[in-house]
Amino acid sequence: MSVVATVRLPSVLRPDAGGAAELEVSGATLGAVLDEIGMRFPALERRLRDESGALRRYVNFYVDGEECRRLGGTAAALGPGAEVMVIPSVAGG
Amino acid sequence: MDILLAIGTRKGLWLARSSDRRNWEISGPQFPVADVKAVAIDTRRETPGLLAGVLNSHFGPTMVTSDDLGATWSEPDDAPIAFPADTEAALEGVWQLRPGPAAEPDVVYAGVEPSALFRSTDGGRTFELVRGLWDHPHRTEWFPGGGGKALHTIIPHPQDANRMAVAMSTGGVYQTVDGGQSWKPTNTGITAEFLPEPPEYGQCVHKVAAHPSEPDRMYLQNHGGVFRSVDAGQTWQSIADGVPDDFGFPMVAHPHRPGVIYNFPLTASMMRFPPKGRCAVYRSENGGDSWTELSDGLPEQGFWSAVMRDAMCADDADPAGIYFGSRNGEVYASADEGDHWRLVADHLPDVLCVRAAVIG
Numbered sequence: 001m002s003v004v005a006t007v008r009l010p011s012v013l014r015p016d017a018g019g020a021a022e023l024e025v026s027g028a029t030l031g032a033v034l035d036e037i038g039m040r041f042p043a044l045e046r047r048l049r050d051e052s053g054a055l056r057r058y059v060n061f062y063v064d065g066e067e068c069r070r071l072g073g074t075a076a077a078l079g080p081g082a083e084v085m086v087i088p089s090v091a092g093g
Numbered sequence: 094m095d096i097l098l099a100i101g102t103r104k105g106l107w108l109a110r111s112s113d114r115r116n117w118e119i120s121g122p123q124f125p126v127a128d129v130k131a132v133a134i135d136t137r138r139e140t141p142g143l144l145a146g147v148l149n150s151h152f153g154p155t156m157v158t159s160d161d162l163g164a165t166w167s168e169p170d171d172a173p174i175a176f177p178a179d180t181e182a183a184l185e186g187v188w189q190l191r192p193g194p195a196a197e198p199d200v201v202y203a204g205v206e207p208s209a210l211f212r213s214t215d216g217g218r219t220f221e222l223v224r225g226l227w228d229h230p231h232r233t234e235w236f237p238g239g240g241g242k243a244l245h246t247i248i249p250h251p252q253d254a255n256r257m258a259v260a261m262s263t264g265g266v267y268q269t270v271d272g273g274q275s276w277k278p279t280n281t282g283i284t285a286e287f288l289p290e291p292p293e294y295g296q297c298v299h300k301v302a303a304h305p306s307e308p309d310r311m312y313l314q315n316h317g318g319v320f321r322s323v324d325a326g327q328t329w330q331s332i333a334d335g336v337p338d339d340f341g342f343p344m345v346a347h348p349h350r351p352g353v354i355y356n357f358p359l360t361a362s363m364m365r366f367p368p369k370g371r372c373a374v375y376r377s378e379n380g381g382d383s384w385t386e387l388s389d390g391l392p393e394q395g396f397w398s399a400v401m402r403d404a405m406c407a408d409d410a411d412p413a414g415i416y417f418g419s420r421n422g423e424v425y426a427s428a429d430e431g432d433h434w435r436l437v438a439d440h441l442p443d444v445l446c447v448r449a450a451v452i453g
Contacts, residue, residue, distance in 0.1 A: 013152075042170045047152035050183035051175040058151045088151045 002026040005033055005082040009044075013086065016044035030061060031074030033084060048086065049074075058089045095453040096408055097162060098416060099143065100424055101129030104442040106145060108163045114414050114428035117437050123163065126150070133190035134450040135216070136409065137198045141452050144201065144217045146187025154186045156203070158217055162452060174203055174211050174220045180227065182207055189403070190217070191247040197254060204244035208235050208261045212273070225274040226259070226267065231294055238262035238297045238316070245402060246298070251305040258301065258311065258326060265296035266313070266326055279322075282329035286317040286362070300402045302346035302354060312354045312381060314344040314402075317361055321381045332381025337368045343405035347430070348413050352380040355387075355407075355415060355431060357400040365399055372396035374405075374417065376431050390434035391425060398423070403446035410451050418444025 007023045014021055018041070025040075027033035031053070038045035049055045053074065061068040061076075062085040068076040078084070098109040098117070105122030106129045124147045131146035143159040145166075156173045157166040176182040185206040193200030201217040204210060209227050211220035226232075226244075235242060243262060250256035255272040258279070265280040278294035285296045297316035304310065309325040312332070318339050320329040333339035340361035347353035355376050359365045367373060373388040398421040405417040415431045418424040422441035425434045426449075 042172075043168065046155070046172050046175075047149075050153060051172060051178070052181055052183040054183060056151065056153055 003028050003078050003080055003082065005078045005084050007033060007037070007084045007086065009086050010088060012088070013044060013047055016047060017041050028078060029074065030063060030068050030071075030076040030078065030084065033078065034074065060087045060089045061085070062087060094410060094451055096410065096414065096449060097134060097141070097452045098408075098424075098426070098437065098447060098449040099132040099134060099145075099163070100418055100438065100441065100444060101132045101145065101403075101446040102418075102422070102442040102444050103128050105129065106132070106147075106163075107438065107441060109424075109437055111426075114408075114410075114426055115435055117426070119438055120163075123166070124149075124157075128186070128445065130403065130445045131187045131190045131203075132446050132448045133192055133201070133217075134448050134452075135192045135201070136450050136452075137192060137195055141450060142216065144190045146190060146203070148186045154184050156187055156190075156217070156220075169218060171219075173213075173218060174205060176209070177222060180222070182209075186241070186243070188241075188243040188245040189247050191249065193249050194251050194254065200249075202247045202249065202257075204247050204259065206241045206243035208232070208242050208244045208264060210244055210247065210259055210273070223273045225269065225271075226276050229267070229276055231264070231278065234295065235261055235264035236295075246301045248301060248303055248308075248311070250308050252308070256308075258303075260298040260301045260313075262299065262316070263295050263297045265294045265298050266301060267294070268326055279326035280329070281327065282322075282331075283313065283315055283320055284318045299342045300344040302344045304346045304351040304353075307351040310351070310380065312344050312346065314341050314356050316340070319344075319356065319381065332377070335377070335382075335384035336375050337373075337386075340365065341400075342402040343400055343417070345405050345407055345415070348407050348409045349411055350378075350413075353378050353430075354381065355405065357405060357417060359399055366397050367399075370394050370396050372398075372419075374415070374427075374431055374434075387427070387431040387434070389432060390427075390436075397421075401443075401445055404444045406447050406449055408449035408451060414449060416447045416449050418447050420444065 107121030135142040189204035246260035372391040
């Protein structure tokens with residue numbers, strides 16, 4: 001049975017998701033979720049990771065409250081009903 | 094005559110319009126907080142097209158186009174410029190957008206970081222990596238200059254679609270004569286003050302310019318040194334006598350008068366300000382044999398700023414307009430080929446590029 005996660009987007013990225021504040025996306029890992037986002041919303045995916053698959057340095061992904069880089073990055077496992085919060089980190093000036 | 098001046102900065106894009114090149118109507122910012130290093134005004138079609146490279150510090154680089162002179166912009170869903178998967182590279186920024194020659198009206202080139210050349214055959218909507226340069230055995234030995242490892246200069250040959258020159262920091266000048274399949278370094282005579290001996294390649298070339306009617310005569314602002322080639326880049330000779338210092342970033346060719354070139358000297362090597370804080374453009378009307386300071390209307394003192402490699406340009410009017418922007422957010426224009434200058438805008442973010450053209 002495929003895992004369905006809820007991906008919550010910051011307002012600045014919602015235009016790239018057709019205006020949605022959150023997406024229901026299937027995938028057992030964060031990488032798989034991003035793969036599906038890439039199929040549905042390619043412009044959103046490339047805001048989140050580059051073409052080599054690396055997560056954008058200044059975008060954080062909290063998987064059920066834990067930043068994904070402490071969970072293996074794109075390999076972070078998602079359980080049923082997982083919540084992925086996308087939060088731009090501190091950058092710029 | 095209606096002139097459009099595009100001003101790319103570290104935090105957005107501004108557009109300025111003028112009918113006399115003295116009074117400007119400025120709009121912006123567009124793409125606020127994004128670094129806009131590259132803008133092109135494609136005048137090969139009836140309504141000029143705009144292209145811009147936009148880098149958001151959070152969400153990465155992309156490229157946008159406008160068919161209505163900047164009123165609206167579009168960006169395809171799929172990345173317009175992206176490295177193929179087998180390269181294991183990722184686009185870090187767009188440094189140069191250059192429409193191809195008139196005979197190829199849908200060809201646009203992009204120079205990017207990390208150093209690579211991309212080619213579009215659909216007016217800049219989608220691009221493909223030029224493999225011949227990416228696969229060059231020297232590539233692993235190109236290293237970043239102060240601003241990054243980027244291909245920042247693209248000079249398509251005006252008559253021969255198979256010929257092109259590019260320049261990189263560092264890396265130097267490379268040229269192809271077979272449509273991009275193979276590339277050779279053409280840096281003989283160009284110095285590299287950061288190396289013990291002048292190398293075959295690896296120079297920190299800052300900008301190269303050439304006049305379309307004399308494509309084999311090229312002019313080059315180096316990281317230390319100003320050079321000219323009269324043999325299509327095979328050899329280079331110094332033309333730094335007559336400029337107050339040989340460091341600087343831009344080099345601009347006059348749009349109509351071969352041999353007329355402009356640069357903006359900075360004190361080398363650790364100051365990197367205009368000599369004595371005096372803001373001045375230098376022009377040569379004889380291919381670099383002699384130079385004239387152009388400063389009428391520019392700050393005479395206290396100008397502790399610099400002009401970046403793409404932050405100086407000419408429009409295509411006659412007489413030509415010359416433009417530059419500085420890291421302290423000032424933009425100046427000359428309607429008479431550099432003889433007199435007026436402030437167009439100030440208090441902008443660092444100016445990274447300017448491009449100007451007649452749009453009506």
